[in-house]
Amino acid sequence: MSTRRQFLGAAALALGSAAGALRAAGGRLELAATDVHVRGYPTVEALRWIGETLERETEGRVGLRLYHSGQLGRESDLIDLARFGAIDIARVNMAALNNPFPATRILCLPYVFDDTAHMRRSLDGGVGQEILAKFADRDLVGLAFYDSGARCIYNTKRAIVQPGDLHGLKIRVPPSDIFMHLIRALGANPTPLPYGEVYSALQTHLIDGAENNWQSFHTTRQFEAARFWSYSGHSYSPEALLMSRRRFELLRPDDRDRLLDIARRSVAYMRSLWDESEAASRDYVLTHGVAANEVDRAAFERAAAPVVARYREDADVDRYWRGIRELSGIG
Ligand code: GTR
Numbered sequence: 001m002s003t004r005r006q007f008l009g010a011a012a013l014a015l016g017s018a019a020g021a022l023r024a025a026g027g028r029l030e031l032a033a034t035d036v037h038v039r040g041y042p043t044v045e046a047l048r049w050i051g052e053t054l055e056r057e058t059e060g061r062v063g064l065r066l067y068h069s070g071q072l073g074r075e076s077d078l079i080d081l082a083r084f085g086a087i088d089i090a091r092v093n094m095a096a097l098n099n100p101f102p103a104t105r106i107l108c109l110p111y112v113f114d115d116t117a118h119m120r121r122s123l124d125g126g127v128g129q130e131i132l133a134k135f136a137d138r139d140l141v142g143l144a145f146y147d148s149g150a151r152c153i154y155n156t157k158r159a160i161v162q163p164g165d166l167h168g169l170k171i172r173v174p175p176s177d178i179f180m181h182l183i184r185a186l187g188a189n190p191t192p193l194p195y196g197e198v199y200s201a202l203q204t205h206l207i208d209g210a211e212n213n214w215q216s217f218h219t220t221r222q223f224e225a226a227r228f229w230s231y232s233g234h235s236y237s238p239e240a241l242l243m244s245r246r247r248f249e250l251l252r253p254d255d256r257d258r259l260l261d262i263a264r265r266s267v268a269y270m271r272s273l274w275d276e277s278e279a280a281s282r283d284y285v286l287t288h289g290v291a292a293n294e295v296d297r298a299a300f301e302r303a304a305a306p307v308v309a310r311y312r313e314d315a316d317v318d319r320y321w322r323g324i325r326e327l328s329g330i331g
Helices: 003-027 042-057 075-084 102-107 116-124 126-138 177-185 195-203 214-219 245-250 253-286 297-312 315-326
Strands: 029-034 062-067 089-093 140-146 151-155 170-173 189-192 209-212 228-235 239-244 291-294
Touching: 029 042, 042 062, 042 089, 042 140, 042 239, 042 253, 075 089, 075 140, 075 239, 102 126, 102 315, 116 126, 116 315, 126 140, 126 315, 140 245, 140 253, 170 177, 177 189, 177 228, 177 297, 195 209, 209 228, 214 253, 228 297, 239 245, 239 253, 245 253, 297 315
Parallel strands: 029 062, 029 089, 170 189, 170 209, 228 291
Antiparallel strands: 089 239, 140 239, 151 209, 151 228
């Protein structure tokens, strides 16, 4: 048995019995929810809001216990733990879902979304809802999509204007083939690492840079090591809020509807937190030693185009791509 499988098995047992005990206490059901981000991060606060609302609307019958800051491990493991029913709810990024759930790939492709408004419109519309329903194919319930902003490249060495400036740099990527292909197409060396290891990898120069949104750059304090932020905006890779289908089916039918409805309502709350915190994180890092610059966006799009073309050879990706591009510039 591989170490990873052993870990998952042990985690499933430990969590399963803990959750069982929580269920026994006074007949109350406490759902275990996970997030790799710290308290105060918009996704974590949205989960907290879901817990409070659930508690209120079920008169205390159902609550939520929140394991934030990656306390229960890396995102790829959390997805499996939710699929096995060892945890109830996992908030993870789409990038970690690309390999097990190919329908999510479209949402991470470079330059598929123009901006946050275009991404929100696409997720709220037919394409988003179709992808959310796909999680049911592999033991999950897609509860909602959350924002993750524009991912941009930052590094410890220099300002990046042209893709050629990335030559020779080791750039951390999340566990997704799309990000590996993209960083390679831009001319850098992609290094996959779990999110929780990026800060020390920058400090020890295991990597030269990474790519993420303002809030992640700020709250992980990666900005203390990587002083050059370049506005590449190459992906809007959104967040997914997923529930174990096994655990979902253990809920009373009216509680299932309630939870789906509360998760849907949490999106507006999350978006308002997102907009505020994006500006706050950007302002913070820019007044704490980070220099930001524009990239040659057309050159970045040109370098990324073969990656998009390659994924669009798949008929579903191509259909989603066209559906999303039709929503560009409206509204
Ligand atoms: C963040 C995302 C996390 C995690 C991280 C990463 O933007 O919110 O869930 O996926 O990126 O790059 O690993």
